Amino acid sequence: MSYLDFDTIAAIATPVGRGGIGIIRVSGEKAVEIAMSFFRPVSGVREPKSHRVYYGTFVGEHEETLDEVILFYMKGPKSYTAEDCVEIQSHASPVVMRQILDLLLASGARLADPGEFTKRAYLNGRINLSQAEAVIDLINARTTTSHEMAISMVKGELGQRIAGLRDTLKGISVTLEAILDFPDDVDESIQAEIIRGALAGEVTQTLTAFIQNFDDSDIFRNGIRVVIAGPPNSGKSSLMNYLSGEERAIVTSVPGTTRDLIEEFIHIDGIAFHVTDTAGIRVTDDPVEKIGIERTLTRIDASDLVLYLVDGSEGLPSEVLTQIRAYNDSRQCLVLVNKSDLPHRGACGVLEGEGIECLSVSVKTGEGIDAVKEKVVARILDSLPEDRSALVPNRRQVELVRKALNNVENAVEGIDSQLSFDAIAIDIRSAMDLMGEILGEEVRVDILDEIFSNFCIGK
Ligand SMILES: Nc1nc2c(c(=O)[nH]1)N(C=O)[C@@H](CNc1ccc(C(=O)N[C@@H](CCC(=O)O)C(=O)O)cc1)CN2
Ligand SMILES: Nc1nc2c(ncn2[C@@H]2O[C@H](COP(=O)(O)OP(=O)(O)OP(=O)(O)O)[C@@H](O)[C@H]2O)c(=O)[nH]1
Numbered sequence: 214m215s216y217l218d219f220d221t222i223a224a225i226a227t228p229v230g231r232g233g234i235g236i237i238r239v240s241g242e243k244a245v246e247i248a249m250s251f252f253r254p255v256s257g258v259r260e261p262k263s264h265r266v267y268y269g270t271f272v273g274e275h276e277e278t279l280d281e282v283i284l285f286y287m288k289g290p291k292s293y294t295a296e297d298c299v300e301i302q303s304h305a306s307p308v309v310m311r312q313i314l315d316l317l318l319a320s321g322a323r324l325a326d327p328g329e330f331t332k333r334a335y336l337n338g339r340i341n342l343s344q345a346e347a348v349i350d351l352i353n354a355r356t357t358t359s360h361e362m363a364i365s366m367v368k369g370e371l372g373q374r375i376a377g378l379r380d381t382l383k384g385i386s387v388t389l390e391a392i393l394d395f396p397d398d399v400d401e402s403i404q405a406e407i408i409r410g411a412l413a414g415e416v417t418q419t420l421t422a423f424i425q426n427f428d429d430s431d432i433f434r435n436g437i438r439v440v441i442a443g444p445p446n447s448g449k450s451s452l453m454n455y456l457s458g459e460e461r462a463i464v465t466s467v468p469g470t471t472r473d474l475i476e477e478f479i480h481i482d483g484i485a486f487h488v489t490d491t492a493g494i495r496v497t498d499d500p501v502e503k504i505g506i507e508r509t510l511t512r513i514d515a516s517d518l519v520l521y522l523v524d525g526s527e528g529l530p531s532e533v534l535t536q537i538r539a540y541n542d543s544r545q546c547l548v549l550v551n552k553s554d555l556p557h558r559g560a561c562g563v564l565e566g567e568g569i570e571c572l573s574v575s576v577k578t579g580e581g582i583d584a585v586k587e588k589v590v591a592r593i594l595d596s597l598p599e600d601r602s603a604l605v606p607n608r609r610q611v612e613l614v615r616k617a618l619n620n621v622e623n624a625v626e627g628i629d630s631q632l633s634f635d636a637i638a639i640d641i642r643s644a645m646d647l648m649g650e651i652l653g654e655e656v657r658v659d660i661l662d663e664i665f666s667n668f669c670i671g672k
């Protein structure tokens with residue numbers, strides 16, 4: 214499909230709100246004509262040259278000046294969309310930008326759908342589908358780690374690996390066809406052995422690694438789920454406020470202050486943590502508090518790490534110790550003995566005697582909190598592989614990878630049980646098709662629409 218088949222689209226590409234500069238983007242065959250209808254360059258030029266910027270005014274219907282702007286022209290295919298692209302860089306007033314956009318729409322442009330510029334970059338063949346999808350991950354990245362993952366995808370490294378795998382499968386497919394067409398000329402058992410080696414080796418390993426990387430990266434994408442739990446009044450909400458840097462939760466000296474779950478995203482060392490402050494766990498007759506405690510327990514069950522806080526000035530009641538033992542055995546749990554600014558009653562000693570790791574902290578003075586952060590990050594990183602630059606497919610891609618791995622495993626089993634090469638060739642073909650789907654060569658239109666609808670307008 215040539216880029217000339219598309220109409221010309223326009224949208225505001227920068228966030229809405231007041232700011233320094235804002236960009237309105239136009240892409241398509243008529244981009245220059247449309248943009249020039251209300252642009253008055255100081256140089257008087259009529260035909261802008263590609264990859265040049267022009268200074269001038271953008272005027273309204275009665276030649277009144279709306280703003281002084283810069284116009285930037287990129288002639289296709291050397292542009293973001295691979296079509297003729299014009300950007301109008303104005304002051305970032307929402308009123309001005311809206312007026313400029315309206316004039317562009319009145320001159321024949323259509324308002325772009327979400328993600329349509331990137332969709333065109335893909336449909337015009339400048340980038341593959343996994344690169345286009347990576348652009349949205351890049352915009353949405355909340356941490357330096359998820360940003361790193363996205364940028365390697367934008368560069369197209371995942372696509373190259375997938376294309377490489379598909380070549381390998383293609384080679385196998387060709388060999389299988391040769392065997393089927395000229396059975397007398399080839400030694401089947403030797404060929405089967407070679408094919409089996411490639412499938413069970415390189416192909417299986419690469420696909421398995423993609424799935425593994427996806428599973429590992431989930432934690433970076435969505436944040437590590439940390440729950441702050443413990444008896445009432447131990448300082449849980451104080452810790453939540455300290456970590457989030459704002460007065461997020463109510464803190465009082467009344468035990469049972471927090472009833473509902475209180476959630477925040479915080480970042481430590483480029484890793485996102487989804488932290489929940491909870492109602493203190495105790496036996497109670499208060500129906501509201503009871504519900505709160507049920508919620509606490511459910512949230513603990515769905516967590517990656519529990520920060521279990523106790524009040525060190527209170528000692529360690531036996532029911533609290535029992536609970537700590539249970540959590541420590543069943544999940545990732547770090548016990549914090551709080552209020553180290555007050556005289557302590559040996560809670561750390563008791564816990565260490567039981568082989569339970571604990572840290573002494575004071576949320577009031579901030580003492581020991583850095584050590585907590587370090588410990589939490591270390592615990593999380595320990596459970597993950599070293600290589601954080603690994604290529605990570607997204608949810609759509611990993612589903613296709615799983616299916617392809619299934620095909621490859623079937624093919625290997627087929628060879629082992631001396632199935633006909635016909636049957637094996639079918640599995641190989643279907644794995645190849647799945648690779649094509651990851652690259653976006655054989656994707657259904659509704660799936661494309663779904664992918665790009667997750668973008669924002671102007672991207
Ligand atoms: N003003 C502005 N800033 C921007 C963008 C943009 O579109 N406009 N981008 C948009 O997201 C990003 C940059 N991405 C871009 C990617 C490719 C091309 C491009 O023109 N590629 C052509 C030509 C390369 C060349 O000069 O040889 C190509 O790949 O063929 C432009 C921007 C971030 N900053
Ligand atoms: N001295 C001292 N007091 C603290 C410290 N951390 C919290 N407190 C006080 O302990 C009391 C309870 O703190 P909260 O943060 O509300 O405790 P909580 O665990 O959320 O309590 P519930 O919501 O009732 O379960 C408040 O009066 C805090 O000011 C600390 O490190 N040292």
Ligand SMILES: [Mg+2]
Binds near residue numbers: 450463471493
């Ligand atoms: Mg609280």
